[in-house]
Amino acid sequence: MSQASETLEQVFREEYGRIIATLIRLSGSFDLAEESLQEAFASAAANWESAGAPRNPGAWLTTVAHRKLLDSVRREKTKTEKQSELTYEAERLQTYDEPALPEEAVEYPDDRLRLIFTCCHPSLSREAQVSLTLRTLGGLTTTEIARAFIVPEPTLAQRLVRAKNKIRVARIPYEVPSLDLLSERLAAVRAVIYLIFNEGYSATSGDSLVRRDLCAEAIRLARVLCELLPSEAENLGLLALTLLQDSRREARINERDEIVTLEDQDRSRWDHNEIGEGLRLVEAALRLGRVGNYQLQAAIAAVHAEANTADETDWPQIVALYKELMRINSSPIVALNHAAAVAMSEGPEKGLSLIEDAGASGKLGHYYLFHASRADLFRRLNRLQEAATAYTRALSLATNKVEQQYIRKRLSEVTE
Amino acid sequence: MKFMLLIYHDEQRWNELKESERQEIYGEYRNLREQLQSRGEFLAGSQLEPSAAATSIRIRDDEELVTDGPFAETHEQLGGYFLIEAKDLDGAIAVAKQIPSARMGAIEVRRLLEGPAEATT
Numbered sequence: 001m002s003q004a005s006e007t008l009e010q011v012f013r014e015e016y017g018r019i020i021a022t023l024i025r026l027s028g029s030f031d032l033a034e035e036s037l038q039e040a041f042a043s044a045a046a047n048w049e050s051a052g053a054p055r056n057p058g059a060w061l062t063t064v065a066h067r068k069l070l071d072s073v074r075r076e077k078t079k080t081e082k083q084s085e086l087t088y089e090a091e092r093l094q095t096y097d098e099p100a101l102p103e104e105a106v107e108y109p110d111d112r113l114r115l116i117f118t119c120c121h122p123s124l125s126r127e128a129q130v131s132l133t134l135r136t137l138g139g140l141t142t143t144e145i146a147r148a149f150i151v152p153e154p155t156l157a158q159r160l161v162r163a164k165n166k167i168r169v170a171r172i173p174y175e176v177p178s179l180d181l182l183s184e185r186l187a188a189v190r191a192v193i194y195l196i197f198n199e200g201y202s203a204t205s206g207d208s209l210v211r212r213d214l215c216a217e218a219i220r221l222a223r224v225l226c227e228l229l230p231s232e233a234e235n236l237g238l239l240a241l242t243l244l245q246d247s248r249r250e251a252r253i254n255e256r257d258e259i260v261t262l263e264d265q266d267r268s269r270w271d272h273n274e275i276g277e278g279l280r281l282v283e284a285a286l287r288l289g290r291v292g293n294y295q296l297q298a299a300i301a302a303v304h305a306e307a308n309t310a311d312e313t314d315w316p317q318i319v320a321l322y323k324e325l326m327r328i329n330s331s332p333i334v335a336l337n338h339a340a341a342v343a344m345s346e347g348p349e350k351g352l353s354l355i356e357d358a359g360a361s362g363k364l365g366h367y368y369l370f371h372a373s374r375a376d377l378f379r380r381l382n383r384l385q386e387a388a389t390a391y392t393r394a395l396s397l398a399t400n401k402v403e404q405q406y407i408r409k410r411l412s413e414v415t416e
Numbered sequence: 417m418k419f420m421l422l423i424y425h426d427e428q429r430w431n432e433l434k435e436s437e438r439q440e441i442y443g444e445y446r447n448l449r450e451q452l453q454s455r456g457e458f459l460a461g462s463q464l465e466p467s468a469a470a471t472s473i474r475i476r477d478d479e480e481l482v483t484d485g486p487f488a489e490t491h492e493q494l495g496g497y498f499l500i501e502a503k504d505l506d507g508a509i510a511v512a513k514q515i516p517s518a519r520m521g522a523i524e525v526r527r528l529l530e531g532p533a534e535a536t537t
Contacts, residue, residue, distance in 0.1 A: 123505060123525075171417060171527055173504040181506065 004048035007057055012041065015058040016139025017224070021111035022062065023069055024118075024174060030136065030164045032072055040065035112137065113228045114174050116221075120189045121172045128163035129192045130199075135160055137224070138217045148199065148214050186229070190238050190294065193221045197242045201249075202400075215246050226281075233288040237295030240281035244301035247274035259406040263310045275305045296325040315345035332361045333369075340373050348380040368397035372407060379414050387414045418459060418528040419500050419508035424492040425521030427466055444516045452500060452511065461498040492521045499528075 016037070023033035040061050054060040119132040131149075134140045140148075146156040166172065177185045200214030222239040229235055251265040260266075282302045285295045300321045307313040322338035335358035343351020355374055364370035375390035391411040398404045430438075445463075452458035470486040486493060495517065502508040505525065512523040 121505075123509075169527065170525075171504045171508075173506050175504075175506070177506065181510075 002049065004053050005045065007053040008041070008044055008048060011044075011057040011061065012139060015061060017112055017115070017137040019058070019062050019065060020136050020139070021115040022108070023065055024115060024136075025108065025111050026066070027069055027073060028174070030167065032069060032076070034136075036065045036068040036072060037061070039068045110176055110228065112224060113176050116189050116225065117177055117185055118167060118172055118174050120185070120192045121167075122185070122188055123170060123172060124163055124166060126192070126195070128159055128166075129188070130195060131156060131159050132163045133192055133221070134196065134214075134217065137221060140213075140217065144213070148211065186232060186234070189225065190222075190234060193218050193225065194238060194242070194294070196221070197245070201245060212249075215242070215249070218242055219246060231288065233285045233290045234292040234294050236281050236285035236288075237292060237298050240278045240285060240298035241294050241301060243274045243281070244278035244298060244305055247271040247278065247305065253402065257402060257405075258409070259402050261406075262304060265310075267308065270305070278302060279305065291324070291328075293325070293329055296321055296328075300325075313344070315341060319345050332358050332363045333367070335361075336364060336367075336370055336373060343377055343380075348377045352377045352381070366397060368394045368399075368403065368407075370394075371397065372410075375407075375410065375414075379410070384414045417502065417504075417530060419502050419505075419511075420526045420528060421498040421500060421508065421512050421515065422494060422524040422526065423496040423498070423515060423517045423521065424490075424524065425495045425517045426491065427468075427493050427495065429520060430495070441516045448511075448514050449498075452498075457501045457511075459499040459501060461496070461500075463496040464494060466495075467493040495521070 020033050020037055023036055024030055027033050027036075043064055044057070044061060048054070048057075115137060116133070119136060120129045124132070131145055134145050134148075135142065142157050142160065143153055146153040149156070151159075176182075197215055197218035200211040200216075200218065219239070219242045222235070222242050225232075225235045226239050247270050248262075248265060250271070251267065251269040252260055252262075254260050278298065279302050282295065282298045286299065300318055303314050303317050303321070318341045319338065322334065322341050325334050326338055336355060339351050339354035339358055341351075342354055352374070355370070355377065358364060359370060359374075371390045371394035375387045375394060378384070378387035378390060388411060391407055391414065395404060395407045395411065398407055433441075449458055449461065467486040470484075472483050472485060472487050474481040474483070498511070498515070500508065500511055502511065505527070508525045508527075512518060512525050515523050517523065
């Protein structure tokens, strides 16, 4: 790869979200912004090869894309007089190129923040939120997103078109929400980012390289969110959580593509840079004094990260954190994890009785980890018959090969 | 821009309310309406007669079919509407959240199609 195209690829990844956010603010149109930026990248590919990459490639692209945008805006404006569909853009464009049209596209620091809130607006479906966020802020191509979520490319393209249409037609604002809405909307943004991370992390299926990219992208988005709203403790919590989970990536799957449990992971293969950053972030978040879901999950991950061996894990501390988490999150999955931690800290018998309590809600019956956790405790209590039954149930519910392999191995251990 | 807020509620539940509770809710509606009016954002709005009093009309192949009842039998029925002026969807959502029926039923927010097509009317 030549120097110029390498620079271009790097700039594409790093600057896409930033530039597109500015262009969307200026034009009020996702489509016009995307087209202009694509044209600018095409110009760059043609120019940089012969003339060499400019000193500030991001600024170069912004300026060129802005110029392309102005051209198409002028074209559209003539058309719009006859077209009702585009009046919204026309309204915004009119205020935009008067009185003095800036020759340089001015970037506002909160352009990307507005864009995040627009992409994650609650009136869009979760699927649309995720696709739009990856496409615009992440600059992922339709092909990449389709591959990551294992949907046909036309379906994904269609989903994006519909989402952009809805933004325009329903008048989803391109704004940072007012203070009374901010915390609710921020929670939605974090949920989208964490969902992107989990899609990449839980190796359900699909291309592992693409999945790694999803995790990296989610971490990058969480970082942007922290950079833009650093005093929101949960933003820091989210970034910390994704970093700490990601730090175990290399150790959690072995060379035969099997899951390695936390207990058995080779901790020297954990990413200690990510752990270091994650730990610092957890502390910074907790110091802000507004504890929340992501911070507590991150704190739990931090306790694991701080243990040099599985035996050194501070289980009582983890139990205490899960207790705290249960106070603000009544999900039966949290209760299940709490029970598993109690089993480690106070013995399998105590853990088992809590697992049965969590299962009494009836919501965990179809969750493979519920049965797998029960099975594990039966195994540790040497109640092998019950362990086998529970592993068999877990096996029938596990959706991916890696999970199934793990359970099958355990099952064979208790039935031997 | 104009938004239609369609108010859906469970008529049966509404009928089961005590008169005092209904009056309280009507009071809330009045307040909201006055608030919107004072800001010039109220365009129109009304409660509707119950869906049992609805009539649906369909014309197929030149045949007119007039039937008893609402367009669709659903758990919640269209019980009223507000037509308001709002800056954008978030502005309309903010108003919708203040409609008392949001607590029991649901408010559907729809923007009115605006543009040259409308200018002919």
